[in-house]
Amino acid sequence: MEDRSAASHPQVFVVASQAGFSPVPRPVEKNRWTPTGSKFLLLVVALAVLGLVVQGCFVYKLYMKTEAFSICVSDALCRNMSNSKTSAQQAGSLKSGASEGGSNEIPPVQTLLGPKPFAHLMASLNFLPGSSNPDGEKNVMQWIDQDGDAITHQMGYNNGRLVVKEEGYYYLYSKVLVNAAEVCSLIQHKVMKDTVAYGQSIELMKSKRFRCWTPKPxxxxxxxxxxxxxxxxxxxxxxxxxxxxxxxxxxIHKLRPGPTENFMGAFMISP
Known part of the structure; x- marks a missing residue:
């Protein structure tokens, strides 16, 4: 009987609480920003900053050129002597050549005006309102091209028409002064162009004014x-x-005569 009771009870095992425990070591994380990666990032940032600096330099140079051109357009002296540096070099070479050859001859004026064509035409003081055009063309203004301040350089003139000899981009201008005192009048001031490639005149610029008083003030x-x-x-x-x-x-009979009040001109900006 005693053997049966002893076999029916399970054996009890005691676990010691002070048993040794060794923790599992955690894997060491590698640093994402390796020295090679940081150097590459610095190189990209440096290239971006350099690109901004270069772009800023180009923008500044373009701004300075645009500002200089706008000042030259508004200045009459700069318009007439658009290439003063080249003119001065030509004058210096002519002067040195004359000193070497022992000649005291003054070089022609046309050689000192620079390589770019330009012209300034003015109305005659002798123009009388109501007079007809010499060439018979309707409403075409007539000008003086070689007297006083009027001049043409590497450009032609024929019966009120300025003839282009060299292809390029030109700055054209014209001013007129008229008497618009009629009861009803429409006045149109136009700059026109005739070209071989087109069969009729081309309108480049136009201004017009219409005034009608009833009754006249x-x-x-x-x-x-x-x-x-x-x-x-x-x-x-x-x-x-x-x-x-x-x-x-x-x-055209309404025109007020005067060379400083009525003129036209052109000068080349770029070939």
Whole structure:
């Protein structure tokens, strides 16, 4: 009986709480930013900064050129002497050549004006309102091309038309002063171009004014029937060799004469 009772009870095992425990070591994480990766990042940042600096330099140079060109367009002296540096070099070479050869001859004026074509035409002081055009063309303004301040350099002139000899981009301008004191009048001031490639005149620039008084105001009567109106046109256009540029004015008999009040001109900006 005692053996059966002893076999029916399971054996009890005691686990010692002070048993030794060795923790499993954690894997060491590798540093993502290795020295090679950081160097590559610094190189990319340096290249980006260098690109911004170079782009800023180009933008600054373009701004300075644009500003210089705008100042030159607004200055009459710069317009007439657009290539003063080249002109000075030519004058220096001519002067040195004369000193070496022992000649005291003054070089022609045309050799000192630079290589780029330009022209400035003015209306005659002898123009009388109501007079007809010498060449019979309707409303085509006539100019003086070789007297006083009027000049043409490497450009031709024929019956009010400025003839282009060298292809390029030109700055064209024209100003007129008219008396618009009629009861109803439409005045149109145009800069036109004739080219071999097209069968009729091409309109480059235009300004117009229409005024109609009913009845005519007393202020115009008291001032001797004058209502002065001036028009100025200017722009840049591509012209080919053989093109002719001219100015037309509706009711040309209304023009107020004077070389400083009526003129036209052109000068090359770039070939």
């Amino acid at each position: 007393s202020s115009v009567k008291s001032s001797g029937g004058e209502d002065i109106w001036d028009s100025y046109l200017a722009g840049i256009f591509h012209l080919q060799s053989g093109d002719e540029v001219f100015v037309t004015l509706d009711s």
